Amino acid sequence: MSDLTRSVGIVQAQTAEFDTPLHLASGAVLPAYQLCFETYGTLNAARSNAILICHALSGHHHVAGRYAATDKAAGWWDNMVGPGKPIDTDRFFVVGLNNLGGCHGSTGPSSINPATGQPWGSSFPVMTVPDWVTAQARLADRLGIDRWAAVIGGSLGGMQALQWSIDYPERVAHALVIASAPKLSAQNIAFNDVARQAIITDPDFHGGDFYAQDAIPRRGLRLARMLGHITYLSDDGMGEKFGRMLKSGDYQFGYEVEFEIESYLRYQGDKFSDYFDANTYLLMTKALDYFDPAKEMDDKLVAALRKASARFMVASFTSDWRFSPERSREIVKALVAADKEVVYGEIESVHGHDAFLMLDEPYVNLMRAYLNRVAEEVQA
């Protein structure tokens, strides 16, 4: 039961091309696009056991497994997705994709715009959560999945799960909304804007068209990621891990790396700026800021969720201050008022927002119990 060591093994990414124009919330139209995705497990004959994993800000389609045995790291949710794991690939057919605007293979700002032969750059349209869900639904059509046994996501991914339940009620049996929020608070938008400003004001950004300049706004990306990381950890968690530990044992009275936390953040920032696209970062944070399914319904989340027919699992983590438990409880309250079935767990954790990617025991138990219920229901 508690075997968390098995893996889906060696996996391969796939791509799907779409040439039906996608009309976006911004009014822009994406004439054609490509989605990069991976699947694990087997779709059953009834096509009832499919699960969609929606990624968060810096995520992608590589959810589980490795491309080669020598890969240092497995997919970003390998600890939760695999044979015998809570999202059990022995029972479910699991789909992960890279969202539009991403930088891991799906059409995004760094892709070539066929109309110009140049990278989209600053001309790539801004994406919203509903736009992504529409694109994901087309991928589902392509894969022959009429109805997801579950749509699952943490953070920005949880917003997509929530949006799915509203936009395609008949196509979602269960929505698992983890460490998420019904909309961002002013403070949350503020953090995003500081990150964006760091990127936009980097001289190497060139208004978003840095590809042609052979430049990368590394400094901006690095700062954005460092800031993000601070908000994904809790004060306690950070204190526990780093405290005031010094790299060299004593003060150096200078501005080089001294404290371990500085070293950690700079390392994370550097690593991130090596592979992540600056325009994608901007776009993802905007999608977060714009998310507000209640907006069209007179700011009444209950009214928006009344359309849903899915059953819900909502989970939050006690030390998560970026997407605090209070925000998850807003979702729960609206679901109860809308007369929906909902399970809510508020998990004790020191891991802050990052906890949704960790394995705190009650979290694993809750996921496992809930997904067992889903599996029994869809006869997976």
Added chain:
Amino acid sequence: MKATQTLRADLQLIADWVAPSSRVLDLGCGDGALLSWLNRHKATRGYGVDFDVNNVVRCVEAGVNAIQGNLETGLAEFENQRFDHVVLSQTIQAMHNTEQILVEMLRVGREAIVTFPNFGYWENRWQILQGHMPVSETIPYQWYNTPNIHWCMLGDFEALCVKNGIRVLERVVMNEEKRIHFLPNLRGSLAFYRVARQG
């Protein structure tokens, strides 16, 4: 899913008070035994609330929708009059905000079912006469480690109801699965109340 065939006697008494197809909120729902039984046998709908995440997990295993929450802070997740029955089983004596939860129960629900160990039970009185705080099957704690901080007898609970404009619709007093009609406050160890707003 674990099938719940037979209910504990005290939970069965509560279940008998719940109307078929009604909406039920079970506060301090534990492993979800009551709601699981009600969902199966009376086609009820609703939620359990529990403070302990492990109980939320047990509820999910029993097919019950549970919401993790702290009853002491009220029932803010629930709108007025969402439920037909709101159940608080053997928990009120362990709460700090006793009066508040009683009022909240009848804000979110039409009827409340409250059960508690009767402090007036003769064996408790006897132990006090012997110079000790009572310890029994329904009160299995020592004075220094008990979670039970608000003891009451039948008359005390009824007085609290009157104070808050709450009407007692039905009262049952039990002692080891037997209903006690004669001298209930002396002979009964467990009290069951079905209450509603006056008027």
